[in-house]
Amino acid sequence: MVLAVDVGNTNIVVGCAERTESDRMVFAARISTNRNSTEIEYAMSIKTILELNGISPDDIEGAIISSVVPPVTVTLKTAIKLVTGCDALVVGPGIKTGLSIVIDNPAQLGADLAVAAVAGINIYPLPLIIIDMGTASTVSVVDENRNYVGGMIMPGIVTALESLTERTSQLPRISLDAPKRIVGTNTVDCMKSGMLYGTAASLDGIILRINELYGIKHTVVATGGLSATVVPLCREEIIHDADLLLKGLMIIYNKNQ
Numbered sequence: 001m002v003l004a005v006d007v008g009n010t011n012i013v014v015g016c017a018e019r020t021e022s023d024r025m026v027f028a029a030r031i032s033t034n035r036n037s038t039e040i041e042y043a044m045s046i047k048t049i050l051e052l053n054g055i056s057p058d059d060i061e062g063a064i065i066s067s068v069v070p071p072v073t074v075t076l077k078t079a080i081k082l083v084t085g086c087d088a089l090v091v092g093p094g095i096k097t098g099l100s101i102v103i104d105n106p107a108q109l110g111a112d113l114a115v116a117a118v119a120g121i122n123i124y125p126l127p128l129i130i131i132d133m134g135t136a137s138t139v140s141v142v143d144e145n146r147n148y149v150g151g152m153i154m155p156g157i158v159t160a161l162e163s164l165t166e167r168t169s170q171l172p173r174i175s176l177d178a179p180k181r182i183v184g185t186n187t188v189d190c191m192k193s194g195m196l197y198g199t200a201a202s203l204d205g206i207i208l209r210i211n212e213l214y215g216i217k218h219t220v221v222a223t224g225g226l227s228a229t230v231v232p233l234c235r236e237e238i239i240h241d242a243d244l245l246l247k248g249l250m251i252i253y254n255k256n257q
Contacts, residue, residue, distance in 0.1 A: 001026065001059050003046075003084060004249035005076060006112060007067035009033060009135040010158070011225065012076070014049050015246040019061070023250040025243050027053040030225075035071050042079035050083070063088035064253040066111040066245065089256060091115060096255045098122075101148045109148065112245060113140050116223065119248030121146045124239065125219045129210055131203060131238070132245075133224030135159055139206055141218070152206070157195050157226050164191075178229055200233035207236045 006013040015028040029049045034041075050057060063086045067073040073090060080088045089095070091111045097118050101109055112132065117140055120128045130140040133156060140151040155163070157176060165171050174188050182197050184190030203222075211217050222231050223244035231240045241247075 001055065001061060002250060002253055003060050003063040003080060003086070003088075004246045004253070005063065005065045005080070005088070006115070006245045006249065007033060007065065007069050007072050007076060008112065009069060011134075012072075013246065014046060015243065015249075016050070016053065016055060016060070017246065017250045019254075023247070023254070025246060026055070028243055028246055029053075033069055033072060035069065037072075037075065039075050039078040039082060042076050043082040046079055047083050057084045060084040060086055062086055062253060062257075064091065064249045065089070066091040066115045066249060068110050068112050089253060091249070091252060095252060097252055098146070098255060099142075099148055100146055103148065103150050110138075113138060113151070114148070115245050115248035115252065116140065117142050117148050117248075118251050119241075119244045120221055122251050123241075123247065124221055127214065127216060127218045129207060129218045129220045130244070131220065131222040131224075131227065133157065133199075133222065133227045133230065137199070137224070139210075141210060141214075143214075144216075154202075157199055157230070161191075161195055176226060176229060178233065196230060197233055200230050200235075203230070203238070204234050204236045207238075 001016050004015045011030045012033050016026045017023045031045050063080045065088050077088045099118050116130050120130050126144045128142040132138045135156045137154050137156045141149050143149050174191050179189045179192040184193045220238045222238050223241050231238045
């Protein structure tokens with residue numbers, strides 16, 4: 001089995017996949033990203049996750065990491081070595097991906113965006129729009145020739161909500177389950193509607209404009225923490241793939257063996 005780890009600003013997604021023709025995902029779990037955690041603390045978290053899913057560290061034959069939090073990358077690599085004995089591959093310069101990056105400065109492309117695009121070009125019809133809803137919500141565009149041509153970055157839902165509640169005196173902290181209707185009749189439902197339907201409408205508009213820009217309909221795939229809640233509220237056709245980044249990591253791992 002291969003351990004795949006995606007380090008985001010808020011969460012770290014840890015998954016395990018069988019090395020088979022389909023690279024079947026065995027499990028995926030989330031832990032909080034903590035820049036102050038030590039190698040031992042992360043090692044304990046990884047070991048516990050494996051045990052909870054009935055996997056022995058001895059079953060892990062390799063590991064791969066993508067990270068947008070450099071201070072955590074080395075710590076996590078050491079933790080994986082402590083638990084599994086494997087030297088984790090880190091997505092970065094010199095790693096084979098099969099993706100052509102044609103933006104102004106390819107070195108600026110985040111590892112998470114590259115990994116998601118690698119999964120997209122290997123799994124879904126091109127051209128492709130990939131939406132990743134995390135601390136920041138990102139939109140990536142891949143053309144029919146497997147070129148990463150650009151995208152956009154906007155505040156994530158939780159980031160926007162935290163800013164809203166911190167800067168207003170009377171708005172409470174809320175959960176982000178979908179409201180019953182778009183027009184709220186109390187403060188909490190109004191906030192939920194604004195955050196979730198507002199994001200859904202924004203994504204619908206972005207997809208429409210990208211399709212108009214290139215004069216072709218794109219396949220649209222969404223992933224990330226709140227994508228399962230937002231995608232059903234969208235009017236555009238969007239495929240939800242919760243494990244997109246882990247699938248991309250497995251594809252990159254196999255390309256580099």
